[in-house]
Amino acid sequence: MSDAIRPSHYDVGVEGEVECLAAIKTATKGLxxxxxxxxxxxxxxxxxxxxxxxxxxxxxxVEYIERLIQDLEENENGN
Incomplete structure (x- = not known):
């Protein structure tokens, strides 16, 4: 299915049997x-x-990883 809400580059078939949104939901559980x-x-x-x-x-x-690392380092240092 491809439309403005759910473009084809996020479809289940892109990376196998897992939908991108499901992967994100699982990976961010507890965050x-x-x-x-x-x-x-x-x-x-x-x-x-x-x-x-x-x-x-x-x-x-890479930009988002750097932002996450910066935030984690700032929190470790009490900033």
Whole structure:
């Protein structure tokens, strides 16, 4: 199924038998706030990079990973 709400690059068939949204839901269980958001964004961009925006989506993944690392480091240091 492909439409504006659920584009084909998120379909189950893209990566096998798991839908992107289901993978994000599972991976972010127990997370909240920025941790949940950035983790979900990383999964989304990795999931679709080959079928949508190529290197641009890989760069977005790196950006979100860096944001998550920065936030975790700031929280460890009490900032």
């Amino acid at each position: 909240s706030g920025l941790e949940a958001y950035t983790t979900g964004a990383c999964i989304k961009y990795l999931w679709r990079w080959k079928r949508k925006n190529g290197v641009e989506d890989l760069r977005k993944t």
